[in-house]
Amino acid sequence: MTIATNLGYPRIGPRRELKTALEAFWAGTESEADLRATAASLRAAARRGQQGAGIGHVPSADFAFYDHVLETAAAFGAIPEGHGWDGASVPSLATIFSMARGAPDVPAMEMTKWFDTNYHYIVPRLAAGQRFKLVWNRWAEAVAEAYAANIRTRPVLLGPVSFLLLSKTDDGSDPLALLPALLPVYAEALRGIAQAGAAWVQLDEPCLATDLSATAQAAYPVAMRALADAASGLKLLLTSYFGPMRENLELAASLPVDGFHLDLVRGAADLEPALELLPREAWLSLGLVDGRNVWRTDLRAALGTARRVAEAGFGARLMIAPSCSLLHVPHSLKGETALDPALRRRLAFAEEKLAEIAALARGLDEGEKAIAHALAESDAVIAEAAADARLHDAAVSARLTALTPAMESRTPYAERAGLQRSALNLPLLPVTTIGSFPQTAELRRMRAAHARGELSREDYEALLRGLIAQSVQWQDEAGVDVPVHGEFERNDMVKYFGEQLSGYAFTKHGWVQSYGSRCVAPPIIWGDVSRPAPMTVRWAEYAQSLTDKPMKGMLTGPVTMLQWSFPRTDIPREVICQQIALALRDEVVELEAAGIKIIQIDEPAFREGLPLRASEREDYLRWAVACFRLSAAGVRDETQIHTHMCYSEFNDIIGAIAAMDADVISIETARSDMELLHAFEVFAYPNEIGPGVWDIHSPRVPDAAEMARLLRRAAERIPVERLWLNPDCGCKTRGWQQVKPAVENLVQAARGLRAELVVPA
Numbered sequence: 001m002t003i004a005t006n007l008g009y010p011r012i013g014p015r016r017e018l019k020t021a022l023e024a025f026w027a028g029t030e031s032e033a034d035l036r037a038t039a040a041s042l043r044a045a046a047r048r049g050q051q052g053a054g055i056g057h058v059p060s061a062d063f064a065f066y067d068h069v070l071e072t073a074a075a076f077g078a079i080p081e082g083h084g085w086d087g088a089s090v091p092s093l094a095t096i097f098s099m100a101r102g103a104p105d106v107p108a109m110e111m112t113k114w115f116d117t118n119y120h121y122i123v124p125r126l127a128a129g130q131r132f133k134l135v136w137n138r139w140a141e142a143v144a145e146a147y148a149a150n151i152r153t154r155p156v157l158l159g160p161v162s163f164l165l166l167s168k169t170d171d172g173s174d175p176l177a178l179l180p181a182l183l184p185v186y187a188e189a190l191r192g193i194a195q196a197g198a199a200w201v202q203l204d205e206p207c208l209a210t211d212l213s214a215t216a217q218a219a220y221p222v223a224m225r226a227l228a229d230a231a232s233g234l235k236l237l238l239t240s241y242f243g244p245m246r247e248n249l250e251l252a253a254s255l256p257v258d259g260f261h262l263d264l265v266r267g268a269a270d271l272e273p274a275l276e277l278l279p280r281e282a283w284l285s286l287g288l289v290d291g292r293n294v295w296r297t298d299l300r301a302a303l304g305t306a307r308r309v310a311e312a313g314f315g316a317r318l319m320i321a322p323s324c325s326l327l328h329v330p331h332s333l334k335g336e337t338a339l340d341p342a343l344r345r346r347l348a349f350a351e352e353k354l355a356e357i358a359a360l361a362r363g364l365d366e367g368e369k370a371i372a373h374a375l376a377e378s379d380a381v382i383a384e385a386a387a388d389a390r391l392h393d394a395a396v397s398a399r400l401t402a403l404t405p406a407m408e409s410r411t412p413y414a415e416r417a418g419l420q421r422s423a424l425n426l427p428l429l430p431v432t433t434i435g436s437f438p439q440t441a442e443l444r445r446m447r448a449a450h451a452r453g454e455l456s457r458e459d460y461e462a463l464l465r466g467l468i469a470q471s472v473q474w475q476d477e478a479g480v481d482v483p484v485h486g487e488f489e490r491n492d493m494v495k496y497f498g499e500q501l502s503g504y505a506f507t508k509h510g511w512v513q514s515y516g517s518r519c520v521a522p523p524i525i526w527g528d529v530s531r532p533a534p535m536t537v538r539w540a541e542y543a544q545s546l547t548d549k550p551m552k553g554m555l556t557g558p559v560t561m562l563q564w565s566f567p568r569t570d571i572p573r574e575v576i577c578q579q580i581a582l583a584l585r586d587e588v589v590e591l592e593a594a595g596i597k598i599i600q601i602d603e604p605a606f607r608e609g610l611p612l613r614a615s616e617r618e619d620y621l622r623w624a625v626a627c628f629r630l631s632a633a634g635v636r637d638e639t640q641i642h643t644h645m646c647y648s649e650f651n652d653i654i655g656a657i658a659a660m661d662a663d664v665i666s667i668e669t670a671r672s673d674m675e676l677l678h679a680f681e682v683f684a685y686p687n688e689i690g691p692g693v694w695d696i697h698s699p700r701v702p703d704a705a706e707m708a709r710l711l712r713r714a715a716e717r718i719p720v721e722r723l724w725l726n727p728d729c730g731c732k733t734r735g736w737q738q739v740k741p742a743v744e745n746l747v748q749a750a751r752g753l754r755a756e757l758v759v760p761a
Helices: 017-027 032-052 068-075 093-101 138-148 160-165 175-196 214-231 248-253 268-277 299-314 341-345 350-366 368-386 394-401 413-424 441-451 457-478 537-544 558-563 573-593 614-632 651-660 677-683 704-715 736-756
Strands: 058-060 111-113 120-122 153-158 200-204 235-239 259-263 283-289 318-322 502-505 512-515 518-520 524-530 552-556 598-602 640-645 664-667 688-691
Touching: 017 032, 017 093, 032 058, 032 138, 032 350, 058 138, 068 093, 068 120, 068 153, 068 160, 120 512, 138 153, 138 175, 153 175, 160 175, 160 214, 175 214, 214 235, 214 248, 235 283, 248 268, 259 268, 259 318, 268 299, 283 299, 283 350, 299 318, 299 350, 299 368, 318 350, 341 368, 350 368, 394 524, 394 573, 441 457, 457 537, 457 736, 524 573, 537 573, 552 573, 558 573, 558 614, 573 598, 573 614, 598 614, 614 651, 651 677, 677 688, 688 704, 704 736
Parallel strands: 058 153, 153 200, 200 235, 235 259, 259 283, 283 318, 552 598, 598 640, 640 664, 664 688
Antiparallel strands: 111 120, 502 524, 512 518
8 A cells, every 4th residue: 555655844833833932932921831832732733634634654853943953963962062951961942042043152053054945954063073872862752742642653863974964073074984973872763763663764864865975975884784773673764855866876775774765856867767776675755746846746747657666566665755844835725815816726835735645645556536536636727827828928038038148247346346445435344234124023013014904005104214214323323334224124035026026926824944933935936027116226215315325225136036936847947037137137227326336136045056966056056147147237337236145155156156246245154153264265255255243043142352353263364455344144033132232343343453454555
């Protein structure tokens, strides 16, 4: 019998209940018991919902209070000093949140993107001689919790090789050298899982979809033999996702596990070789339902693939699954009553994807007649989408046809820089921020009241003008050299723009976890993208009228607008990005015409979009760089273009970042203690750079001395005349009680360093 399975489920709840509980706990308005009760309720509801949908292998331990990689490290005792752990007991929530968010006397641990997604994980920090200890078997606990509710589950455990490959060591040594020390605690965890009553465990090894070093390839047989020996009757499902395993497939097929999962959405090329390589006595999990996008599955095509695998000899040992965890899609379509009906019919969120998985499993076992209604509905939706003339805009197509290389070019930076210095007249080490200021509870209430029609547009915009005026006045008084207007009118850095562009659609409750309590509601790109009218010009123009300093205009770049949306799949991603770039180009030109001399085009997702395989990166970087340049290159040389990137490793794309040719780039460096600047130093990055000296994702406010220390480290690598001073990221998630002293410390640090540092002749 085919088993309908799932690899992971959204943690935050259908209405972001986990976010609400976390932030109430951090604010001190709810107890730890309240937070744990909310978490337990969400886990129970997720288990019941999946079981009720017909899922046979319901995942457990996929829940985390902040991040599953962080909790894996904590469970194995990989907790750096300073986070309040005694070295033996189960780590407290205070310790876990200290690792994630920092504490008054210790900074937060480094955070970066989970492969090529917008989910962020906390990077485990390991000592060269790290001693691991199983101090918290969170997987056995999850199994026992489910078993108590009469639900048998399959716990999800990040595999040991991927865990180490995703980690960093204090001395820069290869984390894989710690594998012999790590495997005994994994073995102990597996024994506990078996004792709790589990029959299967899901071993996630997503690094199998990446380019592996010889050391990593050699680590897999060692690791899996040790885990197989320790499993004692527990079946191991080796799970890889986010792309094909390719040359690693033969390695995976040789490992002593009981089942293999294939991502057949992004890694469909693996199927044929897998049917040749995988042992027939093994179980095969087919990832036929897209776990990273919101479009419905072509059930007839997916059923045909499943039937092909069954006929190849796996018929008695098949699982149907999503391509990856459903963590990356919203919870349910039930509340999305405002969507265009035709578009809504084409969508499937996590809940709907469970139904697709169950239908495919049933269809494989019982034949097409058993799921005739589901197949007919799927066929009708696909035909309807193919015939929808609204997807295509002749004017957009004409603009794309008229593109020329000259539209992506500016005068060389060395020539622009002098003109910009004369036009802007900024001091050494200019102080700025990344763009947004706190989105207070009162502001969110007013925005919601306006959306419900309870607050007139006139009154709402008067409120926004007041907030902008207050923030500009405060920045002038604080000594900020390049102020921003604060983005009080914006709900989200992608949604705000998408709501004003053609070709985008939006949900009311389509929230997806980005990290911790931070959730985003990615828009859906369903048709050709264009800009019907200016989007930011009047707010930037108003803010500029309040100060003599150069006001920075703020836009979200084309790659990020694409990457942080659920894109259509009927045209190439490059074409979608070009459409967005042209829309933004129009906005940039109009901002300049309105008197805005500095324009920031944020690209925090630029690195995130990089393919996992080196062989595919050149083409992506070609069109991603070209789209950024297309959006920016319509202005005069005197207009300064900034960009911002955060929570990424830059070593392998530094050449592409330079090719983007932004006059100033700001990056996250506080958590890494300026380590990320190494790439810019080695490459001799030619333009200006603002390394972040305040980690805004932590409630901790560093003093001016700490900021100055970080900037001195930056000045050892980047000429001081090309350095800016700024936070790591926008400040919308922080409170004014943190933002004001932190920005004032930025200014104090800059003033002190201007007197201290001497610019070479």
